[in-house]
Amino acid sequence: MAPEWLKSYKRSYLQGDMSAGIIVTIMLIPQSLAYALLAGLPPQIGLYASILPLIAYAVFGTSMTLAVGPVAVASLMTATALTPLATPGSSEYTFLAMQLAMFTGVIYLLCGVFRLGFLSHLLSHPVINGFIIGSAILIAISQLKGILGVSIPNGSVVDTLSSLYASLGLINYPTLYIGIASIAFLFYARNGLASLLNKLGLSKEQAGLLTKLAPMVVVIISTLLVGTNDWAGVLGVKIVGSIPEGLPSLSYSLPTVAQSKSLLMPALLIFIVGFIESVSVAQSLALRRQQKIKPNKELFGLGAANAASALSGGYPVVGGFARSVVNYAAGANTPLASIFSAVLMLIVLLGFTGYFFYLPHAVLAATIIVAVLGMVDFSTVKHTWKYSKADGLSLLGTTLTVILVGVEPGILVGVSISILSYLWNASHPHIAIVGRVEGTEHFRNIERYSVQTLPNAVFIRIDENLFFGNIQAVEETIHSVLHQHPEVQNIVILGPAINSIDSTALEVLCALNTQIGAMKKKLHLAEIKGPVMDRLRGSDLISELTGNNFLHAYEAFEALARRA
Amino acid sequence: MAPEWLKSYKRSYLQGDMSAGIIVTIMLIPQSLAYALLAGLPPQIGLYASILPLIAYAVFGTSMTLAVGPVAVASLMTATALTPLATPGSSEYTFLAMQLAMFTGVIYLLCGVFRLGFLSHLLSHPVINGFIIGSAILIAISQLKGILGVSIPNGSVVDTLSSLYASLGLINYPTLYIGIASIAFLFYARNGLASLLNKLGLSKEQAGLLTKLAPMVVVIISTLLVGTNDWAGVLGVKIVGSIPEGLPSLSYSLPTVAQSKSLLMPALLIFIVGFIESVSVAQSLALRRQQKIKPNKELFGLGAANAASALSGGYPVVGGFARSVVNYAAGANTPLASIFSAVLMLIVLLGFTGYFFYLPHAVLAATIIVAVLGMVDFSTVKHTWKYSKADGLSLLGTTLTVILVGVEPGILVGVSISILSYLWNASHPHIAIVGRVEGTEHFRNIERYSVQTLPNAVFIRIDENLFFGNIQAVEETIHSVLHQHPEVQNIVILGPAINSIDSTALEVLCALNTQIGAMKKKLHLAEIKGPVMDRLRGSDLISELTGNNFLHAYEAFEALARRA
Incomplete structure (x- = not known):
């Protein structure tokens, strides 16, 4: 049962697929490590979630250019779901993250079988936008501890901010300098570097792609600096440390009934959010090339990717916006590009994890902060409010609930507001x-x-x-x-x-x-x-x-x- | 601030109002005792809920003919809400019932202030019908113990049925005979008596009204029989016993925070169900005489009635279907009819409660069973199913959930099904x-x-x-x-x-x-x-x-x- 795209593969596709595969991998390495950190998992789990899921999606998905893997929001949702259940970083926590991926995958597959993709339509754009803004702010705040080099427990945003305030005396200044320098460079790369490269003679597209490599540049420079000067030992800069080399074992054991109960709702929400993000990215990219994706088949592709993530010791994966756009722009013609990425990640995992020993946590935190703040677009808030007060309220209600109460209540509040306001309108007919x-x-x-x-x-x-x-x-x-x-x-x-x-x-x-x-x-x-x-x-x-x-x-x- | 109807009162209205007031009172006495029993309350609470609330509604309501007071479904909902919180019949239970009326009243008034009457539109007819059928079956089953003369604890329908089965050896046969005879007579009165009276020369309307007095006839005959023959002492027939004479004390003390939390949701549901029943009855009666009711003002009228019930030691009240129709048919022209009823109930309470000492519980149970089974109309189920499978499903889903899980989950399931099916339809546009x-x-x-x-x-x-x-x-x-x-x-x-x-x-x-x-x-x-x-x-x-x-x-x- 070879996938459609493989049967009609043309030799001319190969170059685009290879270069896209390489560029996406260079983005994926720091992101997968950083997002695993955000999810409260050991760094190698991010690498595990970037191999088999890519291959599973390449076989069962319908988009030619969607790049599946760990993403910020699903990582935050994983952390939110699992922190009450186990200690972050513990083996039980990792086990539960893997179960969460399996639950998510099964929900995708069940919705595919019963053609329930329409459920995802219950999230309106204001709710999604409000959710993204709220999550981004929440994620950025949660990463401040990495930039400051202090240890504080996970908790509500108020707890986090007050713990940070209480820890101001304990700041590790070398870490702070590394963090600030990384953030500054990454923001410059996102905003100014492209036009500079453009002026230097690169085409706009080439310049845009090159700037995507900035996180990898920061990773390499900071790792070299910290490693050669032993800043970890001398200055107390927190580093990633040893990442176990070698393949994850392919295995799966069933969770307990109590675990299943606590994982069901988070898995459902990760499914809804992940499905919407993946399908909307896949659809907008497909349309630019007059291709078509099939939302009901996407349920199987993404379900297979999550199940594959669970089987190989990973955690929930999503078709992410940023990497998919890069994959597309770098010339990916078919999912072979993702298979190249998977193979390259596998090579990294087999022999190169030692190179990340001296990578400072602050750099990963900076990568996350810059990535998520890039998702915040306040002009959307203004537009939405102007067009419809009800939609504006559901956006702000979702954002505030996400930040002040939590990710899951935020989605539930947003969905309730948008359904109620639709019913209110329909109840007041003209x-x-x-x-x-x-x-x-x-x-x-x-x-x-x-x-x-x-x-x-x-x-x-x-x-x-x-x-x-x-x-x-x-x-x-x-x-x-x-x-x-x-x-x-x-x-x-x-x-x-x-x-x-x-x-x-x-x-x-x-x-x-x-x-x-x-x-x-x-x-x-x-x-x-x-x-x-x-x-x-x-x-x-x-x-x-x-x-x-x-x-x-x-x-x-x-x-x-x-x-x- | 005299009500509108009083300012324009005409002398010609008086006769109709007086005769309607008398006939409704004769219906109200056995019903108020029976529904208090159903709600798990001492019988006098039913009488208390039939005095001040009627006057409050007469002052603040907008319907000319709505008869407010204790009704079957709200009594069942009261029992369901309070049984987990206190022992039925205890003074704490009675206190909570009074608080429930106050909460319900406050919700009415708040919805009136914020003009939230539209919230009640969230219940579709299939949900209301399913709810009524389920509640009626649940109520009828709960009253079987009264007919059989056995004592079993309150519980789920499965528990009740299995307790009844286990108690079959303990049946009090004299009680059973009284119960069966009462049910038989009341069913005959409902179905055959009117046409007999019609043949005997009474007009159809007079015959219909006379049959409404059947419960009072059963009450009088059974009380005389039990009292003169001392069936309570000799045969063990359970009787109402002494009902405290005199006025309820007008007082109110605040509930604890924990009590408030457990009462909020039940009060909300009693409000929704009660408001829908009251408004739909009031509206259909108003229209027959080219009058008009104002749903947003009704919120104040019904809120005042519930608050008045709470202040005078009662429990939640509703504008009930059966008594309102009788009130209308007996010629009520204005709410003065209800004020007459209230005064008559007051007289009963002041000097005549002793007359109900020998009234057997089985007769009250029979009154309830016949009244609620009259609300079940299976042809509605058939029609609804034929017109729309989605509506049929929300009806049956509500009925089954009410019977098997409970009254509140039943409403929530029904509302969810009807909102989801509306959204499903709107999500699949033509x-x-x-x-x-x-x-x-x-x-x-x-x-x-x-x-x-x-x-x-x-x-x-x-x-x-x-x-x-x-x-x-x-x-x-x-x-x-x-x-x-x-x-x-x-x-x-x-x-x-x-x-x-x-x-x-x-x-x-x-x-x-x-x-x-x-x-x-x-x-x-x-x-x-x-x-x-x-x-x-x-x-x-x-x-x-x-x-x-x-x-x-x-x-x-x-x-x-x-x-x-």
């Missing part, structure tokens, strides 16, 4: 009383236009699907009309914008019809759409309708005008 | 590719009609509001079209059924517009409604639209036909 534009077949709002009306009939147009949440509003409007205009004999509901009627709405309409009949008046329908009428046929509303079911509003208008 | 009906300005689905299309343009009509839940489906459709028909240069989105676009949908449309532009193709809009366009103006979608923003589909068709 209902217009309309009249006929003289001499035409068009009907317009009587409050906005000068239109013809009939003394014995009111035409009500409802611009929303009728469901349990808004049918009361419709009922109240009709009651008001009947109460205020006792002379009205006919109520006409116009339904050109009604796409569905649920059984609650149907029952209320039936009751209204009966009530209107008891008053010796009539309820009419007009312009009900085909699919809606298909379902209404056979219901009491149609069989006992006191008035008529008109195809067009003007038909109703003319018929009722004759009766006036 | 999207049609349309063409022009030759020679007209109408556009129809190309799969259903033979229509004109253009080689260089595709017209896509989306029959749903665009929001975070369904914009992906729109995106995927457009991606598919672009992928399958590379010759297409123009995508036209038709929006006659789009009533709103949230910021997620807007961002996706902007991204699509950019992607389509990058392919040297164009995205056009047509027939976007006024209010939607008002909000879109100023967004990137409009300012950077690659194509045109047409008023009508046929304009777009003609313009693009010229470019083809």
